[in-house]
Each structure stands twice: as structure tokens, then as C-alpha cells.
Amino acid sequence: xxxxxxxxxxxxxxxxxxxxxxxxxxxxxxxxxxxxxxxxxxxxxxxxxxxxxxxxxxxxxxxxxxxxxxxxxxxxxxxxxxxxxxxxxxxxxxxxxxxxxxxxxxxxxxxxxxxxxxxxxxxxxxxxxxxxxxxxxxxxxxxxxxxxxxxxxxxxxxxxxxxxxxxxxxxxxxxxxxxxxxxxxxxxxxxxxxxxxxxxxxxxxxxxxxxxxxxxxxxxxxxxxxxxxxxxxxxxxxxxxxxxxxxxxxxxxxxxxxxxxxxxxxxxxxxxxxxxxxxxxxxxxxxxxxxxxxxxxxxxxxxxxxxxxxxxxxxxxxxxxxxxxxxxxxxxxxxxxxxxxxxxxxxxxxxxxxxxxxxxxxxxxxxxxxxxxxxxxxxxxxxxxxxxxxxxxxxxxxxxxxxxxxxxxxxxxxxxxxxxxxxxxxxxxxxxxxxxxxxxxxxxxxxxxxxxxxxxxxxxxxxxxxxxxxxxxxxxxxxxxxxxxxxxxxxxxxxxxxxxxxxxxxxxxx
Amino acid sequence: xxxxxxxxxxxxxxxxxxxxxxxxxxxxxxxxxxxxxxxxxxxxxxxxxxxxxxxxxxxxxxxxxxxxxxxxxxxxxxxxxxxxxxxxxxxxxxxxxxxxxxxxxxxxxxxxxxxxxxxxxxxxxxxxxxxxxxxxxxxxxxxxxxxxxxxxxxxxxxxxxxxxxxxxxxxxxxxxxxxxxxxxxxxxxxxxxxxxxxxxxxxxxxxxxxxxxxxxxxxxxxxxxxxxxxxxxxxxxxxxxxxxxxxxxxxxxxxxxxxxxxxxxxxxxxxxxxxxxxxxxxxxxxxxxxxxxxxxxxxxxxxxxxxxxxxxxxxxxxxxxxxxxxxxxxxxxxxxxxxxxxxxxxxxxxxxxxxxxxxxxxxxxxxxxxx
Ligand SMILES: Nc1ncnc2c1ncn2[C@@H]1O[C@H](COP(=O)(O)OP(=O)(O)OP(=O)(O)O)[C@@H](O)[C@H]1O
Ligand SMILES: [Mg+2]
Numbered sequence: 087x088x089x090x091x092x093x094x095x096x097x098x099x100x101x102x103x104x105x106x107x108x109x110x111x112x113x114x115x116x117x118x119x120x121x122x123x124x125x126x127x128x129x130x131x132x133x134x135x136x137x138x139x140x141x142x143x144x145x146x147x148x149x150x151x152x153x154x155x156x157x158x159x160x161x162x163x164x165x166x167x168x169x170x171x172x173x174x175x176x177x178x179x180x181x182x183x184x185x186x187x188x189x190x191x192x193x194x195x196x197x198x199x200x201x202x203x204x205x206x207x208x209x210x211x212x213x214x215x216x217x218x219x220x221x222x223x224x225x226x227x228x229x230x231x232x233x234x235x236x237x238x239x240x241x242x243x244x245x246x247x248x249x250x251x252x253x254x255x256x257x258x259x260x261x262x263x264x265x266x267x268x269x270x271x272x273x274x275x276x277x278x279x280x281x282x283x284x285x286x287x288x289x290x291x292x293x294x295x296x297x298x299x300x301x302x303x304x305x306x307x308x309x310x311x312x313x314x315x316x317x318x319x320x321x322x323x324x325x326x327x328x329x330x331x332x333x334x335x336x337x338x339x340x341x342x343x344x345x346x347x348x349x350x351x352x353x354x355x356x357x358x359x360x361x362x363x364x365x366x367x368x369x370x371x372x373x374x375x376x377x378x379x380x381x382x383x384x385x386x387x388x389x390x391x392x393x394x395x396x397x398x399x400x401x402x403x404x405x406x407x408x409x410x411x412x413x414x415x416x417x418x419x420x421x422x423x424x425x426x427x428x429x430x431x432x433x434x435x436x437x438x439x440x441x442x443x444x445x446x447x448x449x450x451x452x453x454x455x456x457x458x459x460x461x462x463x464x465x466x467x468x469x470x471x472x473x474x475x476x477x478x479x480x481x482x483x484x485x486x487x488x489x490x491x492x493x494x495x496x497x498x499x500x501x502x503x504x505x506x507x508x509x510x511x512x513x514x515x516x517x518x519x520x521x522x523x524x525x526x527x528x529x530x531x532x533x534x535x536x537x538x539x540x541x542x543x544x545x546x547x548x549x550x551x552x553x554x555x556x557x558x559x560x561x562x563x564x565x566x567x568x569x570x571x572x573x574x575x576x577x578x579x580x581x582x583x584x585x586x587x588x589x590x591x592x593x594x595x596x
Numbered sequence: 597x598x599x600x601x602x603x604x605x606x607x608x609x610x611x612x613x614x615x616x617x618x619x620x621x622x623x624x625x626x627x628x629x630x631x632x633x634x635x636x637x638x639x640x641x642x643x644x645x646x647x648x649x650x651x652x653x654x655x656x657x658x659x660x661x662x663x664x665x666x667x668x669x670x671x672x673x674x675x676x677x678x679x680x681x682x683x684x685x686x687x688x689x690x691x692x693x694x695x696x697x698x699x700x701x702x703x704x705x706x707x708x709x710x711x712x713x714x715x716x717x718x719x720x721x722x723x724x725x726x727x728x729x730x731x732x733x734x735x736x737x738x739x740x741x742x743x744x745x746x747x748x749x750x751x752x753x754x755x756x757x758x759x760x761x762x763x764x765x766x767x768x769x770x771x772x773x774x775x776x777x778x779x780x781x782x783x784x785x786x787x788x789x790x791x792x793x794x795x796x797x798x799x800x801x802x803x804x805x806x807x808x809x810x811x812x813x814x815x816x817x818x819x820x821x822x823x824x825x826x827x828x829x830x831x832x833x834x835x836x837x838x839x840x841x842x843x844x845x846x847x848x849x850x851x852x853x854x855x856x857x858x859x860x861x862x863x864x865x866x867x868x869x870x871x872x873x874x875x876x877x878x879x880x881x882x883x884x885x886x887x888x889x890x891x892x893x894x895x896x897x898x899x900x901x902x903x904x905x906x907x908x909x910x911x912x913x914x915x916x917x918x919x920x921x922x923x924x925x926x927x928x929x930x931x932x933x934x935x936x937x938x939x940x941x942x943x944x945x946x947x948x949x950x951x952x953x954x955x956x957x958x959x960x961x962x963x964x965x966x967x
Contacts, residue, residue, distance in 0.1 A: 397851075399850065399851060418853070418855065419850060419851060419852070419853045420853030420854070420855065421853075422853075423852075423853045424853060430851070432851060437845075437847050437848070438847050438848050438850075438851040439848065439851070440845075440848060441841050441844045441845045441848050441849070442844065442845065443844040443845075444840075444841070444844065448837070451837075452841070452848065452849075452851075452852035453852045453853050455834055455837050455838075456834050461834045464833050464834050464835060465832055465833055465834075466832055466833065466834060466836075466837060
């Protein structure tokens with residue numbers, strides 16, 4: 087807060103309206119950000135946060151409204167104009183060239199060339215190193231993007247905007263993909279940036295992060311400006327209520343229930359990752375009907391590979407996986423889904439969960455297009471397919487309520503809802519949910535948690551994998567802690583204690 | 597009226613249709629510059645094309661005949677592309693299809709109603725095998741289909757040339773095969789045209805007679821049928837759903853339980869069968885034989901451009917194939933009109949095509965490199 091210079095308004099957006107056809111994504115939104123201020127944008131999935139920022143960055147042209155940058159009225163109809171005026175944006179999905187080095191990515195389109203257009207690598211690298219030291223953005227300037235962790239890639243994106251002289255940084259859900267450790271580093275970086283007089287606009291669904299980082303918070307609901315508050319004067323509960331328009335419960339209500347017969351049985355499972363390193367190391371795990379088992383662990387301890395093996399997307403080296411007593415080890419995904427009734431909410435919705443070019447209805451039948459409900463003698467039953475989608479859209483409150491919209495034009499949170507709707511409607515015996523609430527707003531998180539509990543109450547089994555300890559502790563009946571590819575402890579959720587789990591997650595003994 | 601007007605404008609400006617039109621115009625513009633540089637009047641040249649394509653019924657008929665194989669190889673490439681595969685092998689599949697049709701058309705004796713379908717079926721099977729091999733190599737060993745299909749193109753070419761050296765099939769010393777049986781031909785009124793009555797008819801009927809002066813055949817009907825089938829399979833069937841899902845996002849398709857490897861093989865086989873059919877129809881309707889190939893004829897390669905211009909759809913390929921046919925047939929007429937040598941004409945036609953296809957080709961290459 088100390089860093090804010092209230093005499094200097096960096097960004098002033100007034101009366102911004104943005105329509106997509108008849109759909110109003112932003113309606114008369116105002117936003118003021120001072121120099122040195124961290125301003126959070128809060129709103130449900132599909133509220134229009136990304137849209138508003140895309141307008142500021144010149145990716146979208148507003149239908150009406152004006153923008154002033156540092157007191158100067160501007161027509162930003164192209165990102166180049168935004169960049170020239172000191173605006174930088176790190177998108178929800180990164181836009182780096184995988185096979186290029188960090189430096190190459192940063193200077194891309196802004197190369198300092200020697201002569202004849204040859205890139206002066208040495209000078210560029212020096213500049214990058216200098217910038218990264220200045221703001222504590224540690225990153226290896228020579229490394230290739232494809233070898234970097236998600237957190238480092240994000241730092242590259244931030245460096246890229248700084249390299250182009252950004253004074254106003256837009257960060258769209260930067261923490262959604264980060265580990266807790268990486269989030270702490272980002273908080274420090276943001277503080278360094280504001281101290282240097284930069285303004286930050288940050289979008290996040292995590293209320294504690296807003297409390298921790300932001301000075302002001304603008305709340306948007308269904309495209310409209312609800313309120314702008316001073317963060318130090320509101321509680322997390324108040325923020326949530328403003329954004330959803332009702333009270334939100336952070337605790338999941340569930341009755342105690344006795345688990346039934348065994349559904350999932352994993353014995354001595356060994357799995358390698360793509361580089362040939364053994365990352366699941368003799369893992370044992372059992373899961374019963376009517377039970378939610380949460381897997382807690384730090385990212386990179388074999389969770390991803392475990393799930394992939396369980397769902398047929400990766401082959402096990404050895405070991406055995408049984409579902410309801412039948413061996414499913416190394417079967418094809420199709421068999422596991424259809425014969426053994428295992429559904430899967432994938433960790434990466436972009437890569438696995440959706441076909442972006444398909445519309446909502448087509449995505450909803452990804453695992454069931456051949457079933458009698460949706461096809462007859464190899465011909466798709468269009469009417470049924472769209473009716474099915476309409477039902478799910480209604481039931482899961484997916485916005486917009488139009489089955490013919492392409493999946494890629496949905497907001498991140500609504501994409502996630504689509505996947506959950508599809509997987510739950512497949513009526514699985516076992517639901518594998520990997521990071522099911524990543525990128526969701528608190529209202530939607532509440533909804534997803536309730537959906538998982540509903541599965542359990544119906545006597546289905548749920549395997550929940552999440553990097554968020556809160557979520558695991560809140561939703562699960564039992565908690566299994568994974569460390570270096572092994573389950574190192576299984577605890578009853580009721581008498582589990584955060585410290586104890588934290589210790590196990592770090593490889594200690596409880 | 598106003599509403600449809602603004603919708604139209606939007607489609608033209610934002611849709612891929614508008615992009616295609618703009619590239620076509622640009623192509624002609626650059627072609628004009630080439631002509632200017634070579635010292636010829638582009639307006640006269642283009643007028644010659646238009647006249648050479650539209651001024652007589654016979655010309656239109658020729659354009660359609662030229663366009664037929666291009667439409668179908670275009671469909672072949674387009675079908676594969678919709679599944680995310682780049683079928684450079686339409687050329688080779690065309691060659692084996694033509695060869696199969698020529699062999700079946702010459703050796704087998706059957707009534708026409710059986711002989712024609714059998715020839716087409718065998719040619720499509722040959723093309724399917726040729727395409728399927730590339731699909732299999734990709735699914736099994738991960739070899740990119742561009743590489744395997746290029747090699748298969750050459751194998752097809754040499755196989756076809758070798759078949760002509762066989763005593764029983766090739767007419768020795770001519771570098772050509774024997775003519776296929778009458779019962780394997782799809783010419784319209786081929787025999788009747790040279791009878792007294794036929795000659796009289798052609799002389800007395802202005803429009804129809806003129807059309808009959810060109811080698812009219814059933815090929816275009818097949819082309820339209822294939823275009824419809826492709827649209828139907830891709831958009832209305834479960835197979836099409838699978839193939840499109842794999843084309844858009846193989847990871848998601850795999851996750852959803854679709855057998856991605858099988859889809860790749862299926863798609864390449866279907867694409868191959870289409871190109872094979874194109875080869876068969878060319879033999880059965882136009883050439884009635886195959887000849888020794890010194891170089892690739894380019895039907896398959898032109899198909900790539902046709903598919904790109906046609907946005908990988910059935911109807912698009914028909915439109916693009918006709919455009920292509922018109923350029924190829926009409927382009928030749930520039931020579932008489934303005935005296936430009938064939939080389940210049942080829943450069944102009946090539947430039948136009950390059951301009952139309954290039955932006956999309958770049959898109960495709962980038963997409964397939966990412967995948
Ligand atoms: N190009 C587009 N065409 C049509 N509709 C769009 C387009 N882009 C966004 N929308 C719609 O506008 C609304 C707002 O989307 P936006 O991405 O801004 O939401 P968001 O607040 O960032 O949500 P999330 O938290 O889920 O990322 C959504 O309903 C979305 O479907
Ligand atoms: Mg967003």
C-alpha cells in the first residue's frame with residue numbers, strides 16, 4: 087500500500103461495454119488503477135474479467151467506452167499500441183515458443199539486432215539477466231522453454247512484458263497453475279514490481295491471495311461492475327458474497343457414511359514418466375464404494391502418472407490395478423471408460439478434456455457418441471445430442487446457455503464445468519477427479535465439491551487428486567499422502583491434522 | 597435486406613470464405629504483374645481465359661472434365677486434413693488407382709453394369725491400400741505421413757511404369773497400356789458419337805452437339821457423389837465424429853476412448869480410396885489407358901491446392917476444383933490470344949494458385965508441426 091501514488095492514475099477505463107453478437111460480456115464497466123497499486127479483479131467464471139483485460143490490451147475492441155493511460159486518452163485497437171503505452175499482459179494460457187530459449191522468447195518481435203538482422207544474442211541475454219535480477223525473477227536465460235516448469239515459464243512471460251517496457255502489468259489467473267511455493271515467489275515479485283512504481287492488475291479466484299497481495303479489488307458479476315473495495319476493509323466472506331450475490335459456504339456439508347465394497351485396488355504399481363524415470367514406485371491404494379479418497383502431495387510426486395495409468399493413457403511398468411475385482415491394468419482408455427465405468431476429470435482441460443473446435447453438445451458426447459442414445463446405425467442422432475447438452479447446461483449452470491457455442495469461446499471456468507457435467511453424467515462407478523476446481527470461482531468450487539459428495543452419497547467412489555491441501559482435507563473421507571511415487575500414509579479426514587499431512591508430504595514421518 | 601447484407605459482409609470479412617476470395621483476387625493481381633513484366637497485356641490475357649472458358653458449351657464441358665480428377669484428389673487431401681493428416685500421397689494413390697482400373701478394365705470381361713463398378717471398386721481398394729500403408733507406418737512407427745507418402749508416390753510411379761513393360765499388359769514399344777474394354781468405360785455416348793446418327797445429331801443440335809464434341813463422361817457425377825459422401829461421413833456419422841475429434845485434438849480423442857491409431861489408418865485409407873477413384877475415373881472416362889510416366893502428372897499435388905482453397909470441405913473442393921480446371925483449361929488459351937509462351941502462362945497460373953493456397957498451406961504446416 088505504501089507504494090501507491092494516488093496522484094498518478096495509470097489506468098482509467100470508463101463505461102466499457104463489450105458485446106459478442108447479442109451477448110453482453112462487459113457492460114458499462116469502470117476501472118481505475120493508480121501507479122504502484124495492485125488491483126484485483128474478482129468475478130465468477132464467465133463474468134467478463136478476461137474480456138475486460140483483453141480490451142485494455144487491445145485484443146478486443148470495446149463496443150463503447152473510453153480508456154485513458156497515464157492521463158492520455160487512447161484508442162487501443164491493437165496490442166502493439168498497448169505495448170507502446172507501457173501495458174503488458176500475461177495470459178491465462180501462455181504464449182511462448184516451446185523450442186526457443188528464454189532469451190529468444192523474451193526478445194521475440196523486439197530483437198536488438200547487430201547488423202543485417204542477426205540477433206545479438208549476447209547483448210539480449212545480458213539485458214534479460216539484468217532485468218531478472220532487478221525484480222527477483224530468477225530464470226535461466228539460456229534454457230529452452232520446453233524444459234522449464236510452469237512457474238518459470240510464467241516468469242518468462244512477465245520478463246517479456248518488462249523487457250518491452252511495461253509499467254502496467256495484467257496477470258490473468260497467474261496462480262491457477264502454480265504450486266504453493268511458486269505462489270509465494272510470485273507474491274514477492276509483485277511486491278518488487280510495485281515498489282518500482284509499476285501497477286498490477288491481477289485476476290484470481292483465490293480470495294486469500296487477494297487479501298495477501300491486492301490493495302483494491304473490483305468485483306464484476308455477469309459483466310457488470312458490482313463494487314470496488316479497499317481490500318484491507320473487507321473479509322473473504324464479504325468478497326465472496328459480493329461476487330456471487332449470495333452467501334457462499336466454504337465448508338462442505340456431508341453426512342458420515344460407511345464405505346461399502348472395494349472398488350479400486352492398486353497393488354505394487356510402478357510407472358515411468360516420459361523421460362523414463364520411475365515416478366510411481368510400488369504404490370498401493372484401495373478405495374471403496376461411497377467414499378472420497380483424497381490424494382495429498384506436492385506436485386511432481388507421481389500423481390499425474392498415477393492418474394494416467396489408472397485411466398489407460400499411460401502404460402504401467404509392473405503392478406496391478408483392479409476395478410470391482412477385474413484387472414484393468416494397461417487396458418485402452420475406451421475399455422476402462424466403457425466396460426469398467428471409470429470417469430476422469432483430467433488435470434489439463436486444454437490438452438485432454440476438450441476438443442476446442444467442437445461445440446458444447448459435441449464435447450458432451452466425447453465418450454458416448456456411439457451409444458444408442460446418440461447414434462443409430464453409425465449415424466449421429468443430432469436432436470438427442472443437442473437435447474442432452476441442453477439438459478446438462480441447465481443442470482450444471484454452464485454459461486452461455488447455448489449448446490452450439492464452440493468450447494474454445496467459453497470462459498475457463500465454464501469449460502471446466504462442461505467436463506464435470508460430462509463425466510458425472512456418464513454415471514461412473516469410479517470418478518477420478520484431478521484438480522477439479524482449478525480456475526473455478528468460489529461459487530463453482532462449492533458446486534463441484536457438492537457434486538463430488540453427491541457421487542459418494544450415491545455409493546460411487548471418488549478419487550480426488552489436488553495440490554490444494556484445503557480442498558483435500560475439506561472434501562475427502564480419507565486422505566492418502568503421496569511422496570516420491572508411494573503412498574506414505576493414509577489418514578482419516580476427521581482426525582487428520584494439517585501439520586501432520588504437511589510433514590508427510592515433505593517426506594517426513596508422522 | 598439490411599440484415600442479410602450485414603451478415604454477408606461479416607461472412608466475407610471474417611469467415612474463411614472471405615479470406616479465400618481475397619486470396620483469389622490477390623492471386624490474379626500478382627499474375628497480372630507477372631504478365632506485365634513479361635510484356636503482355638494482362639487484361640487481354642484474362643479476357644482470353646474468360647472467353648476460353650465460357651464462350652462455348654464445349655468449353656464449359658471441357659472445364660468440367662479437367663476439373664473432375666482435381667475435385668476428387670482435392671477431396672482426398674481434404675478428408676485426411678480434417679483428421680489432421682497431410683496426404684501428399686494423393687498422387688501415388690491416383691497412380692495405383694489408374695493402374696488398377698486399367699488392368700481390370702482390360703483383362704476382365706463383364707457386362708457394363710458390373711464391369712464399371714468393379715473397376716472403380718478395385719481402384720479404390722488399391723488407393724486405400726496405398727494410403728493405408730502410410731497411415732499404418734504413422735500409427736505404428738510414428739513416421740510422419742508426409743515423408744512416407746512422398747516415398748510411396750515414387751514407388752507407385754515405378755510400379756505403374758514397370759507394369760507397362762509386361763508383355764500381356766503393355767503395348768510393347770509404345771509406352772502405353774492396351775485400351776480398356778468398352779464395358780469399363782464411362783464415356784457418355786462414346787460409341788454412338790461416331791455413328792451416322794451421332795454425327796448428324798452433333799451437327800444439328802447447337803448446344804448439346806457442341807458439348808458432345810468434348811469427351812463427356814460420368815466422372816463429374818461421381819465427383820459430386822464423393823463430395824456429398826465426404827460431407828455426410830464427416831458430419832453425420834460416428835466415424836466422422838471420431839476422425840474430426842482426432843484431427844482437432846488427438847490427446848482429447850485418446851482420453852475420450854477413441855482409438856487414435858486406428859483412426860489415422862482409417863482416414864488415410866479413405867483418403868487413398870478417393871484418390872484411387874480419381875485415377876480410375878480418369879482412365880475410364882478420358883484416357884482409356886495408362887501411359888509411361890516420366891514425371892508425376894500432378895493430379896495429387898493439385899489436389900492439395902484444391903483442398904486448401906476449398907477449406908477442406910466437400911462443397912469447397914467442388915468449387916475449387918472447378919476454378920482450377922478453368923485455370924488449367926482456359927490458361928492454355930492465353931497463348932493464342934496474346935501470344936505468350938506456355939512457360940509464362942504456367943508461371944501466371946502457378947502464381948495465382950500459389951497465392952490462393954499459400955496462406956492456408958502455412959497454417960496447415962504450422963498446425964502439423966505443433967502436433
Ligand atoms: N470470442 C468470444 N465469442 C463469444 N463469446 C465469448 C467470446 N469470448 C468470451 N465470450 C463469453 O464472454 C463471457 C466472459 O468471458 P471471460 O473469458 O471474460 O470470462 P472470465 O471472467 O475471464 O471467466 P473465467 O474466470 O472462467 O476465466 C463468457 O460467457 C464467454 O463465453
Ligand atoms: Mg478468464
